[in-house]
Amino acid sequence: MTPINVAESVCVVGHAIETSENAYFSKRKKHQRIELKTYDSICFLKEGSVSLYRLENGILTVSLDAPAILGLAQMRNEFKSHYLRCNNDCDLWVISVDDAISLFNTEHLWMHAFDILTHHLQLYFQRENLVSHPKTGDIVKEHLRFIWAMPETERKRTSIYSYIQARNHISRSAIHKEIQTLSRSGNIQIEKGKLTKFNEQDMPSDQSSDVITSI
Numbered sequence: 001m002t003p004i005n006v007a008e009s010v011c012v013v014g015h016a017i018e019t020s021e022n023a024y025f026s027k028r029k030k031h032q033r034i035e036l037k038t039y040d041s042i043c044f045l046k047e048g049s050v051s052l053y054r055l056e057n058g059i060l061t062v063s064l065d066a067p068a069i070l071g072l073a074q075m076r077n078e079f080k081s082h083y084l085r086c087n088n089d090c091d092l093w094v095i096s097v098d099d100a101i102s103l104f105n106t107e108h109l110w111m112h113a114f115d116i117l118t119h120h121l122q123l124y125f126q127r128e129n130l131v132s133h134p135k136t137g138d139i140v141k142e143h144l145r146f147i148w149a150m151p152e153t154e155r156k157r158t159s160i161y162s163y164i165q166a167r168n169h170i171s172r173s174a175i176h177k178e179i180q181t182l183s184r185s186g187n188i189q190i191e192k193g194k195l196t197k198f199n200e201q202d203m204p205s206d207q208s209s210d211v212i213t214s215i
Contacts, residue, residue, distance in 0.1 A: 042071030048090030
């Protein structure tokens with residue numbers, strides 16, 4: 001079986017969209033909301049970073065950095081489940097769903113689109129694994145483990161409180177309580193809200209009674 005090369009697929013599909021006579025360039029500002037499904041469009045994110053949020057509860061599910069193809073999951077779905085928000089200034093090439101379907105058919109891009117969508121689905125499953133725990137402490141530890149595995153440059157600019165709170169219905173005070181417990185045990189070290197040490201050895205189990213009932 002041929003291994004999936006998502007980066008290559010993004011480049012192929014992105015180039016096809018950017019050079020299509022039916023696509024147009026759009027520059028979006030930091031924090032600007034993007035409603036692709038509302039306008040039945042998909043886009044090629046050429047520069048910048050975006051996050052996907054659930055419409056029903058505003059929970060952040062996935063973040064994507066350029067280059068990326070956005071909107072595939074809702075492309076042929078009548079329901080609108082997510083919206084995008086720019087994490088910084090973004091450059092996009094936008095194309096309507098009808099024109100995208102025609103383009104994918106003509107240029108034989110469906111396999112590339114499938115591989116990209118599969119990658120996005122894996123990211124979503126990864127996110128679900130982080131939050132599929134009944135207690136606050138376990139969810140916090142899973143997120144800290146994920147943050148620690150980030151590249152150092154990304155980890156150094158990631159606020160653990162903002163990162164965890166944006167992705168869960170957990171109060172900042174509850175997160176702080178768990179962070180304090182792990183800090184006192186010596187398993188983690190936090191400097192200015194950033195994770196600088198993570199040691200799983202002898203990590204205390206969650207003894208709290210806090211149970212997350214809505215995620």
